[in-house]
Amino acid sequence: MGSLGSRFQSTSTRPTEEVSEEVCERKGHGCECRKRKRTSHCECDSEPEEDDSLLDTPRRKKLKSTSKYIYQTLFLNGENSDIRICALGQEWNLHKVYLCQSGYFSSMFSGSWKESNMMVIELEIPDQNIDTEALQVVFGSLYRDDVLIKPSRVVSILAAACMLQLDGLIQQCGETMKENVSAKTVCGYYAAASIYGLDSVMKKCLEWLLNNFMTNQNVDLMKELGVDVMEQLIQSSDLFVMQVEMDIYTALKKWMFLQLNPSWEGPLKQLLPDAENWLCKRRTDLGEEEPFLSTEEGSPYAPVFRHIRLQYIINDLSSARILERDNILPPDWLSAMYKQQWFTMLRTEHDNDHGPQEANKEEFELNSMRCGRKLSKDGDYCWRWTGFNFGFDLLVTYTNRFIMFKRNTLSQPCGGAVSLQPRRHLAYRLRLASFDNSGKLVCSRSTGYQLLTLEKDQEYVVMNLDSRLLFFPLYVCCNFLYTSPQSERRMEAPEPESSARSAS
Incomplete structure (x- = not known):
């Protein structure tokens, strides 16, 4: 019995069911009943009389937001429009008070321009990246709190936002681009960022290319990469290299072939054999003894090949033989490097060069x-x-x-x-x-x-x-x-x- 009594006692005093009493303080009822803290009601709750507190409780009802109303009524429907914008064969019935959020229109309406008092404005669009769909998004952004930007449309919207001087939308375009860099978008995004001055986007694209150009080679990407961007990649110590420096030379050989033969189609594994056959055919059919980079056709690619670290290619016999066979690089590039490496080897053997000991x-x-x-x-x-x-x-x-x-x-x-x-x-x-x-x-x-x-x-x-x-x-x-x-x-x-x- 003692143990049974103990169990009952412990059950009735569990902390989660601790009971204490307090006087009900509901005003207007004069109630003096006592209620349990763990409950939210007292005996007065059973009274049919309506609780005054319920009358003060708000009821949630989803209403159409002001932003959506403005966007639908003023922008899409064009109600109470006081200005018409015409561009690229399309018209928009808009409102000066909203257009003034744009630095472009704010200057137009506040200055002594002829357009400041015009009801209809013909907008000239000098940028080929801007189309009517982009203008629809950009004009609409003036009437709403948020804008959804498709990654496939971001360059056109960025171009329109830059023309109309909408800093907030420009920043949003930049963030969209940085979040969606891939093999399909990186070249287009980099070019657009260069045109419209988005340095952070350019940096993000270069980082992506440094990480992926060698690790995940892509034929379509190689076709898109221009000389200027490729030069930045090849000269960087941050380039993610798979295997050794010779693989950079091989990748550039394939890239140059695609630049000169953009209609080439085929799997990645067939690219190198076709590139080498093309180079061999030039040497035999045309009887060219001149290195390819010294020819008129090859000279545009010389700045890129110049950044290959040849000292780590000619340190391998089979790789050095391929360089000689391909005859892409000018002989003086190689002879200068052979001389440098020979003296480096003599120095390590006879001059006690034990390697770098100070930070450089x-x-x-x-x-x-x-x-x-x-x-x-x-x-x-x-x-x-x-x-x-x-x-x-x-x-x-x-x-x-x-x-x-x-x-x-x-x-x-x-x-x-x-x-x-x-x-x-x-x-x-x-x-x-x-x-x-x-x-x-x-x-x-x-x-x-x-x-x-x-x-x-x-x-x-x-x-x-x-x-x-x-x-x-x-x-x-x-x-x-x-x-x-x-x-x-x-x-x-x-x-x-x-x-x-x-x-x-």
């Missing part, structure tokens, strides 16, 4: 090696990028959510010469990224610009990853600088005596 971001941005790798799914990976890097054999490992660098000297086999210097230095930046189907960044990580010293066979954890932030496929992009920047290099020539002693 400018040199890094201009001359760092660009390379990358795609990890299709989670797992364990270990790789190196091809090419001779002055005896610095760098292995990259992805395992257990860690990315590590290892300077290999003796622990792993290597096909080329390996430096046995006690310490080597390098500058690097490693970036990770995942993209959705439209090429928009889903996640990204970066180490930023870093300096690193590695001893023989030493490993270094570059990045520790949070599994919750990883999405596959995962793209890894690296920049490396293995030799000292020019400002750090020792330029003095060796003394003849020491050379003689070495020879003996």
Whole structure:
């Protein structure tokens, strides 16, 4: 019984059902009954008399908003119009008080222009991007609080908004463009942003291209990309490269072929063979010995190819042979680079150049090696990028959510010469990224610009990853600088005596 009584007692005193009494304070009833706090009624609630408080309770009823009424009545129906705007063969019955929100019309009506007192205005439209549908949206925006802008129509609306000097609508167009950058829109958006001065949109488009031009190559996009935009991409150290610098050269070869043969149609995998056959046919049929970029047809593309970092192509024998075979680049470009790399190799061997030891971001941005790798799914990976890097054999490992660098000297086999210097230095930046189907960044990580010293066979954890932030496929992009920047290099020539002693 004691336990049963305890259970009843605990049940009656549960906190969620705590009971206390208070005097009902309803005015006008003179009620002195007591009610429970947990309820919202007392005994007076059972009285049939209507509660005065209900008379003061508002009832919700959805009414037509003022904005919608104005838009329908004044703009669409044109009621009480005091001015008619004619443009592109269409007429709009509008109102000066609303048109004055536009800087264009405000200046027109407030100045000494002849149109300030006219009832009908013929509007000249000098911009071919503006059409009647865009004008309908822009004029209508003056009569409503919000405007829905289709991404496919945003350039025309932006053009009209800029002409009529509607800053708020211009900003909204810019936001719409930035949210909808893709392979289909990026070139058009970039061109429009350049015309109408939307720097933030241009920056967003360039970022998208830097991330996607190499990682997700697209034939239609290559056809659209002009020389000016391509030059900006190729010169940037932020270009997301898959594999090595040679792949940039190969991509440019395909791009140039499409620029000169825009009617080409076919799958992406057929593009490179057709581009190479076209170049070969020119060399054989026309008997051209002159490099293609030196010809009249090829010269417009020389500024773009000029930004290829040839030092990271000629460090691989098979790649160097392809350059010679293609005969696209002028010989003096290559000979100058061969000379530079030869002296760099001699310096690392005989002048104790152990790599960059002081921060020099400018040199890094201009001359760092660009390379990358795609990890299709989670797992364990270990790789190196091809090419001779002055005896610095760098292995990259992805395992257990860690990315590590290892300077290999003796622990792993290597096909080329390996430096046995006690310490080597390098500058690097490693970036990770995942993209959705439209090429928009889903996640990204970066180490930023870093300096690193590695001893023989030493490993270094570059990045520790949070599994919750990883999405596959995962793209890894690296920049490396293995030799000292020019400002750090020792330029003095060796003394003849020491050379003689070495020879003996």
